[in-house]
Amino acid sequence: MxxxxxxxxxxxxxxxxxxxxxxxxxxxxxxxxxxxxxxxxxxxxxxxxxxxxxxxxxxxxxxxxxxxxxxxxxxxxxxxxxxxxxxxxxxxxxxxxxxxxxxxxxxxxxxxxxxxxxDHPRLLRHYRRQVMVLDTAVIDQLALVVQLERILGARVHSASVERVDLVNDTTTVEVRYSLDPKRALARQTELVGVRQ
Known part of the structure; x- marks a missing residue:
């Protein structure tokens, strides 16, 4: 050629x-x-x-x-x-x-x-990764996962703590999760109720 x-x-x-x-x-x-x-x-x-x-x-x-x-x-x-x-x-x-x-x-x-x-947008589209800063210092792993699932309205697969600041009462965590439409809808309903 x-x-x-x-x-x-x-x-x-x-x-x-x-x-x-x-x-x-x-x-x-x-x-x-x-x-x-x-x-x-x-x-x-x-x-x-x-x-x-x-x-x-x-x-x-x-x-x-x-x-x-x-x-x-x-x-x-x-x-x-x-x-x-x-x-x-x-x-x-x-x-x-x-x-x-x-x-x-x-x-x-x-x-x-x-x-x-x-890299197709539809491939594994419900799976996400995010670094979050929580406004509380959380040391217990189970409590951390429960709090993240409540905040995100999603199923948390892993939560890796990057930093816990006891002075400023914050936790920085890398979280990998998958969106659950039912949980997300429940979380949106909860947020709307809080705003009203």
């Missing part, structure tokens, strides 16, 4: 990844530039290395260095890390995977399909 066709596949794939999947779902503009820039940069470097005697080893080393530098520069959520590595992988797949000709486009399609399904 001509090299220009592989580059076209990569550019189409990263455009679909960024503008078809990532941005409509997460709306973080600064990462659009990062994903596009890193993809095209890796594509260019991998294209140059694949035609030289340096080999793929240096290209894969560059892949690792780029990812370490980028991931240490700002805090990213896990889904953003997945998109970041997908953009990197798309950029390196094209130039370094030329034989057989169908393999690179097929792997690019596989990456896009996995990201589409794995």
């Amino acid at each position: 001509p090299r220009i066709a592989i580059y076209a596949f990569d550019l189409a794939a990263v455009t679909l990844l960024v503008f078809g999947l990532y941005f409509p779902r997460h709306r973080r503009r600064d990462l659009v530039v990062a994903y596009l820039g890193v993809n095209v940069g890796v594509l260019a470097v991998a294209g140059l290395l694949s035609s030289s005697t340096v080999g793929a080893g240096l290209g894969l080393g560059l892949f690792g260095v780029l990812s370490i530098i980028r991931l240490r520069s700002t805090e990213l959520d896990q889904h953003e890390v997945a998109y970041y590595f997908s953009a990197l992988a798309l950029g390196i797949l094209g130039p370094l995977g030329e034989d057989p000709a169908w393999l690179s486009p097929a792997l690019m399609g596989l990456i896009l399909a996995v990201m589409y399904v794995g």
Whole structure:
């Protein structure tokens, strides 16, 4: 397959990844530039290395260095890390995977399909993670879970205490929970009754 066709596949794939999947779902503009820039940069470097005697080893080393530098520069959520590595992988797949000709486009399609399904809003949509600061110092784990379930109107799967401040009477907790429509409705009814 001509090299220009592989580059076209990569550019189409990263455009679909960024503008078809990532941005409509997460709306973080600064990462659009990062994903596009890193993809095209890796594509260019991998294209140059694949035609030289340096080999793929240096290209894969560059892949690792780029990812370490980028991931240490700002805090990213896990889904953003997945998109970041997908953009990197798309950029390196094209130039370094030329034989057989169908393999690179097929792997690019596989990456896009996995990201589409794995980050789909309907997949595990009732499950949430949140860091909360409670206005009481709670040390007992069972009491903490009961209080969180009452506040959230949800089923708490795990509650990891990050900080208990006995002076200011607060508890900072990371909670993983799933929404229960019946509990949520009961909680909304309770809140409406309190406001009236």
